[in-house]
Amino acid sequence: MKRTAVSLGVCWLVLIFPMTVLADLTIEITKGVDNPTRIGISPITRDGRSLPEDVSKIVSEDLQRSGLFRPIPKEDMLSFPSTVKEVYYRDWRILGAEYLVVGKTTLRDEVYQITFSLVEVHSSRVVFTKVVKGSNNQLRDLAHYISDEVYQAVTGIPGAFSTRVAYVSALPSNGKMQFKLMVADVDGARERLLLESKQPIMSPAWSPDAKELVYVSFETGRPAIFRQNLATAAREQLTNFRGLNGAPDWSPDGRTLALVLSKDGNPEIYTFDLQSRKFTRRTQHFAIDTEPNWTPDGRALIFTSDRGGSPQIYKLTIATGGVERLTFTGSYNARPRLAKDGRTLVMVHRNNGKFHIASQDLVTGDLRVLTQTYLDESPTVAPNGAMLLYATKKGNKGVLAAVSLDAGVKFLLPARHGDVREPAWSPK
């Protein structure tokens, strides 16, 4: 009898017990740190032989320059693994590495093939292994590709190391200025001359496929807009109006240019259909309207106008012709460029008589001054929206500088001879 009761009780207990096991204790982690990621980039070689370009060094410098990584110097490394199997994780934990890149090259028929892996050091886990191929003079591209892949996996943002920059340099020669339109890798390497002229060159802008440029050249004696193919160097003059022909910007679909013409009296925004060759006037105002820039959806243009008494940024919706003012902070905001998110506006902003680069969140309206140098101009945003380039003065020389959109990273681009100005970051 008693046994019956006891066994019943036990049965119940057995039934009840697993149900009374409590839910896991939950701890919310609401804070963290935002330090650069410590990463090791093990030398990438071909069976111990060095490559014509030091690929791992390029990757290391790319990542370092982004400000989001702190690569481990090669001298500090305890081992040089080239495959995941060769990684001795403790070596890298000691160095404080969070991630490690290993890679191995093979050469066959003049084609280099790099197999590279990103490894998480603390969990000893492979994030990815990828293969990339290219010829001898594409090794830099392969390196930038590796940087892009690593950057994206760790930061969650697409990399922009494979992009290029167009800019204008001015160099005095024989007492006269010599203007050059240049294109280079975003790290400054592989600089290439596109056009040389004794007359000013201005406002380079990229086609959305990054294969062509439009720019203003004074070579005919007055400003005219030209279009030039990068691969073939073929060029074509697009405008030849009296007065101002300037500030071209290519639409995201590649079919239309926005530009400024003063043929009807004062500077107004026009669009130019590259197919039909038709110009359409978009603004009608006695004030100056200039520096148009397409929104990423191609439906609107933002531009600078002094119609309100001081230079401010406005937005023109193409379909309706409606104009809306975007900036209200300060008495000078000009040269607008929209990041690809369509939300972050960067511009030249005057603050206490100094010209800085500022960004404004178009949703919240928050304005942040990103630079401390003065006479900053011509901001251009990287396609991934993480950084922008601008022109500034160092001494009395024009140089290019970069700043991250959160203002956390700033650096000057390697100084070249002469003045460098008007950078334009390629869209891809």
Add this chain to the structure above:
Amino acid sequence: MLGGRVTSYSIAILVSLALHSFVIFLLVSHWGAEKTPRKAVPPKYVQAKLIQLEEKAKPRPEAKPKPKPKPEVKPKPKPEPKPKPKPKPEVKPKPKPEVKPELKQDSQQLAKDLASALASEEEFLVAENDEQLTSSYSAYIFERVAANWNRPPSARREMEVDLQIQLVPTGQVISVVVIKSSGSGAFDRSAEQAVHKVGRFEKLQELPSRVFEQNFRQLRLVFRPDDLRL
């Protein structure tokens, strides 16, 4: 097993009824609460709580279930068995002169009551102590993980990743599993990496094994940055 006379059945039925009602009672009173996930809101102080514990220890006997009517315990000679709302003096047996002349049985009863009161007091204190330990050590885990959580620049305030981690009593992390992804590989990895970087929560060794087993053998960590600008 259930063979025998009618009487044995009736006892079994009684037992079964009692157990059923017990289960129903559990379901009604206690059970619902257990299913909701317990959140350890990490306090910003660690030691303050432990000091408070000492002070709080004595004057808190309200929570105890009292099996006996109180008047016997009371030093005041009140005959009617009116249940007292304030059971305070009970914990501290004040040997007032009135108590002495009472019967031996009564003093025995008193001692028994006192013992059971102390026992449940002890139980309560242990539970409270466990709770405070849990919250202190949760705060410790919070600090360690937060100090090692390097958020990617793509992290945004509304993102959230839930991890389930398993620990051994040395504090060593033996497994980290994403149970609810944020949708961003980089964000998820940053959270996992924060735990891996800590590697071992050394201080958890100090915990009584009971508390460790109850709360820290398996944990859920919810990563939700609220200190980001965006």
